[in-house]
Amino acid sequence: MISTQDYHGLLDAANLKRIGKALAVLDAINSPELEYRYYTYNAVWGENEEVLEVSDGEGDQMLILFRPEGCVINGYLDGYDQPDKTQVTRGLPEYFDDFIFGEPVNSIGTTFCLWYTAAHGWQTGLVKNEDDGSEELLFMLDGNPETYAEWADEYYGEETDRSPMDVAAVAKIYQGETLTKATVLGIVDEVADWAQLEEDLQAIGYPYDFG
Template identity: 85%
Template sequence: MISTQDYRVLPDAAALKTISKALAVLDAINSPDLEYRYYTYNAVWGESEEVLEMSDGEGDQMLILFRPEGCVINGYLDGYEQPDKAQVTRGLPASFDDFIFGEPVSSIETTFCLWYTPAHGWQTGIIEIEDDGSEELLFILDGNPDTYAEWANEYYGEDTDRSPMDVAAVAKIYQGETLTRAIVLGIVDEMENWLQLEEDVQAIGYPYDFSSL
């Protein structure tokens, strides 16, 4: 299981960006209502900056910033003991300072932090509290389509009669394939608002072609 104690299977920044966009696209398909999505992606967060946001609506949040220098993950889990932020971010490259020490991260707070640069790979600061809940948020980033399908079938399919999603369709999105109507209908039984999905996918910066089945 991925955590701040063992993050060897975390992909590099480029692969993680692909996974992050896939998560946001999949959630946009599964939940036309933004309020109920876990994962959203902003491809124009700032100049040369893109961000994945995870929010469970109950206080837990994760933000991943992508910059030319690499990426950084800020996680916050409600109810967990808060570490000294100066320690968990010790050694953080200066290019990530404005994000980690500015808003909205400062208001969200920080339970754990990891960052990636091409020169040094994944790193963390000083971990004083091993039980930081990072497993609960980082598990989805393993790059395995089955991981998302299992989670989403439970989260979006609970107490409904919707069909389990086609893992092969999930895998196509994980691989960055152009999103088509056929792929979408492998995720959900029907899509009522294709225009809304088109707008969401554009905001994510993901390729699509809804011209035909």
């Protein structure tokens, strides 16, 4: 399980960005209403900056900033003690400072932090508490489409009679393939508003061709 204790399963920044966009696309397909999505992606967060947001709607939240230099992950889990932020970010490159020490991260809180640069790979600061809950938010970043399919079938299908999603369709999105209507209908049985989905894909910055 990926955590601050063992983060070797994390992809490099470029591939993590690809998976982050895929997760947001999949959630946009699964949940037309933005407020109920677990994963969202902002391709125009700032100049040369993009952000994946993970939120369970119950207080747990993770933000991942992507910049040309790499990426940084800020995680907050409700109910966990917040460590000394200067310690868990020890060694953090300065170009991530505005994000990690600014808003909205500062108001959200920080229970764990990791970052990636091409020169040094994944790193974290001083982690004194092994039980920081990081695996609860990082598990989906393993790059395995089956991980998402299993989670989403339960999360979105628990109280509905929808069909289990096609893992092959999930894999196509994980690979960054241009989204087609056929692939979308491998994820859900029907789409009520294709125009809304197109808007979501444009915001994420994901290619599509609905004919």
